[in-house]
Amino acid sequence: MEVKNSISPLFNSKREEKSFLNKVQPHTELIAALISGVIILFTWLSENYISDSTFVILHLLAFAIGGFAKAKEGITETINNKELNVEMLMIFSAIGSAIIGYWTEGAILIFIFALSGALETYTMNKSKNEISSLLKLQPEDATRISNGTEEVVSVNKLIIGDLILVRAGERIPADGTITKGSTTIDESAITGESIPATKNIEDEVLAGTVSLDGTITVKITKAAHETMFQKIINMVQSAQEEKSPSQLFIERFEGTYVKVVLIAFGIMMFLPYFLFNWSLETSIYRAIILLVVASPCALVASIMPATLSAISNSARKGVLFKGGIHLENLSQIKAIAFDKTGTLTNGKLIVTDAYFTSDSDENEVITISGAIENESTHPIAKAITAYSHEKVGNIKIQVNNMKTIHGNGVEAEIDGKLWQIGKPDYVGKQLAESFHDGVLSKLATEGKTVVFVKTEGKIVGVYALKDTIRREAKVAIKNLQTQGIKTIMLTGDNDLTAKAIADEAGIDSYIANCLPEEKVNHLKQLRDIHHNVAMVGDGINDAPALATANLGVAMGEGTDVALETADVVLMKNDLSKITNAIELSGRMNRIVKQNVVFSIGVIAILILSNYLEVLDLPLGVIGHEGSTILVILNGLRLLK
Numbered sequence: 001m002e003v004k005n006s007i008s009p010l011f012n013s014k015r016e017e018k019s020f021l022n023k024v025q026p027h028t029e030l031i032a033a034l035i036s037g038v039i040i041l042f043t044w045l046s047e048n049y050i051s052d053s054t055f056v057i058l059h060l061l062a063f064a065i066g067g068f069a070k071a072k073e074g075i076t077e078t079i080n081n082k083e084l085n086v087e088m089l090m091i092f093s094a095i096g097s098a099i100i101g102y103w104t105e106g107a108i109l110i111f112i113f114a115l116s117g118a119l120e121t122y123t124m125n126k127s128k129n130e131i132s133s134l135l136k137l138q139p140e141d142a143t144r145i146s147n148g149t150e151e152v153v154s155v156n157k158l159i160i161g162d163l164i165l166v167r168a169g170e171r172i173p174a175d176g177t178i179t180k181g182s183t184t185i186d187e188s189a190i191t192g193e194s195i196p197a198t199k200n201i202e203d204e205v206l207a208g209t210v211s212l213d214g215t216i217t218v219k220i221t222k223a224a225h226e227t228m229f230q231k232i233i234n235m236v237q238s239a240q241e242e243k244s245p246s247q248l249f250i251e252r253f254e255g256t257y258v259k260v261v262l263i264a265f266g267i268m269m270f271l272p273y274f275l276f277n278w279s280l281e282t283s284i285y286r287a288i289i290l291l292v293v294a295s296p297c298a299l300v301a302s303i304m305p306a307t308l309s310a311i312s313n314s315a316r317k318g319v320l321f322k323g324g325i326h327l328e329n330l331s332q333i334k335a336i337a338f339d340k341t342g343t344l345t346n347g348k349l350i351v352t353d354a355y356f357t358s359d360s361d362e363n364e365v366i367t368i369s370g371a372i373e374n375e376s377t378h379p380i381a382k383a384i385t386a387y388s389h390e391k392v393g394n395i396k397i398q399v400n401n402m403k404t405i406h407g408n409g410v411e412a413e414i415d416g417k418l419w420q421i422g423k424p425d426y427v428g429k430q431l432a433e434s435f436h437d438g439v440l441s442k443l444a445t446e447g448k449t450v451v452f453v454k455t456e457g458k459i460v461g462v463y464a465l466k467d468t469i470r471r472e473a474k475v476a477i478k479n480l481q482t483q484g485i486k487t488i489m490l491t492g493d494n495d496l497t498a499k500a501i502a503d504e505a506g507i508d509s510y511i512a513n514c515l516p517e518e519k520v521n522h523l524k525q526l527r528d529i530h531h532n533v534a535m536v537g538d539g540i541n542d543a544p545a546l547a548t549a550n551l552g553v554a555m556g557e558g559t560d561v562a563l564e565t566a567d568v569v570l571m572k573n574d575l576s577k578i579t580n581a582i583e584l585s586g587r588m589n590r591i592v593k594q595n596v597v598f599s600i601g602v603i604a605i606l607i608l609s610n611y612l613e614v615l616d617l618p619l620g621v622i623g624h625e626g627s628t629i630l631v632i633l634n635g636l637r638l639l640k
């Protein structure tokens with residue numbers, strides 16, 4: 001991997017950057033292991049031609065070169081955590097073997113141990129590479145316009161409010177809004193959406209996406225370390241640093257286990273000598289084999305490589321896990337709750353019908369609704385604003401005291417009069433139901449979201465909005481059902497609309513008229529029934545429910561809050577990826593289980609055969625280290 005100083009915008013501090021670079025130290029570990037292997041082989045082949053002291057010196061060299069990285073790691077960690085670890089145990093075993101004259105076995109022990117260390121580093125690198133391939137998408141320079149002149153500056157220097165120029169074919173260097181020009185943008189790097197989107201003045205553009213055909217001027221809205229792109233990278237990074245509960249369990253258990261092995265070693269050096277009349281030499285020899293084979297190397301390597309492999313595999317497919325724990329949990333999920341707008345549907349609504357009372361000024365209602373909704377970010381608001389623009393052109397109206405009533409609608413004052421726009425319950429159910437000969441139930445049965453405009457105690461207009469169900473949603477739901485997972489839709493929309501959408505998506509059941517805080521309560525109830533429940537959502541109003549669920553899943557297109565609260569992010573907004581992730585999670589748990597059972601089994605068999613006197617030291621070393629390598633390789637299968 002190319003390591004440049006200029007990647008610094010990715011890291012909050014020098015220290016962070018350094019620790020990152022340390023971990024991606026390229027192949028030195030592997031090279032050291034191989035050199036020690038070559039020395040061992042050479043010494044073994046030339047054993048008869050070299051002097052005893054050369055023999056010892058060569059082995060000492062193999063010890064030092066092969067063991068350096070692991071010994072350093074073992075000693076620093078022992079000092080830092082005040083707890084012995086496997087690395088120390090391996091050092092003791094190798095030294096012990098050398099002391100009783102088994103130089104080659106001691107050196108092989110170190111060689112294979114170093115090799116397994118290199119393999120673990122390889123997995124680590126592999127998932128770090130997923131980040132570095134993302135890194136390449138981040139331009140380092142931007143063309144800033146100040147006082148009418150262009151200058152090329154580093155993206156770090158950009159501040160909120162700066163204007164930058166992006167020409168056709170260039171990658172956009174920062175998050176911002178277009179102030180001049182229009183272009184089509186390829187957002188596939190960030191959202192996975194393969195169809196380019198047309199962006200005009202006031203539209204938002206994201207760092208890392210590519211402007212295809214027009215020159216645009218962009219006003220920066222986010223600092224370099226806060227862009228969407230940066231958030232994604234931070235998520236991948238923290239995912240790798242967070243350890244899963246079973247990994248933590250093994251690590252906690254490691255210290256105690258090592259102590260037990262050392263005590264057993266101390267006792268077993270002499271016990272058989274006294275009990276079974278073994279010679280002291282045999283007794284010590286068997287104790288050293290015990291020390292070698294009882295080391296929990298394989299056990300310690302059972303989980304991390306598997307988890308990292310699975311995380312990077314899934315990141316490649318557009319599902320970001322914020323930690324191994326979530327991957328571990330996913331396969332336990334029994335039910336999944338979905339938000340409607342923006343999750344099951346594309347969240348890009350359009351106004352399909354609009355009716356107004358005959359005694360009100362239709363243009364005035366349209367203008368005012370557009371002006372009020374212009375201040376809201378809800379998908380409904382965007383649709384109504386667009387509709388107004390289309391009907392009456394530019395809107396210049398003073399909107400005062402605009403308020404969002406979450407899960408209900410919005411209200412504001414125009415010329416001292418209160419206007420409310422929102423769902424039937426919000427403007428008054430009876431008024432809404434009788435408006436325009438009961439048009440509400442007709443529109444709602446068609447799966448449309450119906451929103452009323454009310455002022456001075458009277459409903460003056462109604463908008464019907466249609467959203468389209470995501471293509472992958474139906475597939476995803478069907479697959480989840482075959483996996484035996486219950487699907488539930490939670491929505492703030494009314495019952496009829498909810499039913500129409502739920503039927504179309506093929507979802508098992510739905511709960512309509514949910515206020516944001518009610519989504520949380522429903523989720524708690526679902527947890528009581530199904531125990532392990534995931535929630536998929538995109539909006540600010542979904543965040544509390546995402547946090548309440550056993551596993552929160554956010555749509556990549558979703559709001560920042562949703563992305564931050566969730567445990568898993570569907571980068572490509574592709575719901576059908578959930579089923580793949582569940583399978584991957586199941587596969588990972590199975591592999592970890594295999595590894596743990598296998599490692600413990602091998603240890604038990606080796607200890608037993610040692611004291612049945614059928615195992616010698618070379619075989620002990622191979623059995624023990626072989627199992628470690630096998631366990632790591634088994635974990636690496638998850639990369640595929």
Ligand code: ADP
Nearest residue numbers: 341376378381407408409421422423491492493
């Ligand atoms: P969802 O679960 O579909 O994402 P929300 O909780 O965001 O729904 O909103 C619930 C309902 O509140 C919407 O169906 C709509 O009737 C109303 N509503 C929310 N925001 C607005 C708005 N900006 N303008 C009009 N109505 C709104």
Ligand code: MG
Nearest residue numbers: 339341342539
């Ligand atoms: Mg939503």
